[in-house]
Amino acid sequence: MPRAAKEPIASKKKAKDPNAPKKPCGAYMWFCKEMREAVKADNPGASVTDIGRRLGELWKEANEEEKRKFHKLADEDKERYNRENARYTMRAKAQ
Template identity: 35%
Template structure:
């Protein structure tokens, strides 16, 4: 029998001893070292949270003024006609909103407040579930406009606005059960039935007030 060198025998003995240790054994299909398994579990948990997060954030509700505009826009567009520009419609809606009393504005404000409270709850639940709210675009800063001088003459309204100013209280007294928006709607309907002579009267009144405004404006600008 061929004798192995002493060093070779010693090496094989040590190799057999180390090979019997459990952490050096290779077993296909068994999990990795516990340290690797912990990291994998954490990553899976994070991925699962993101995957289960809702995709559609709650929508911010409309303000009281925008609710009023949404309700009255079609009526204003119909009243002003197809030739009316967006700025004309917006200006008319703004004028109508300013004419509303605090009592008439309250239903719009209450509805907006109620929906905003519900929006806050939905937003909190959405964020807790792992959702991300989209960043609102901040409008570019504009140069601060100087405050309007209360002494500056105000441009007169249209013939229709002058007519509404003269007839608003009359309709309100006839129909005390009407809301302000209903009064405006009634006036819009009545304006269509106004005789050409009456409309001409208010057109002339508008022109007269416009000339007075131009003179007052020139005088105001000269005094600056």
């Protein structure tokens, strides 16, 4: 007996609005953005997993003074997101 063709499962996810503001990055992500190229240069044959592992080790080794810069960047990015999101929601309500 042939199997019946399965109907595609309807997506339960709401489609993302391409005009919505981009979410803010955390301090660790700002750290990774800055350090990734240096880690790749120090470890030319390393895989993506190895680079990520090394970045995590460097983040753990960093003291609060070193991390403060990245926390400041994260705070600024969060403020940017809040401003853009407020503007976006006001436009959405107006429509």
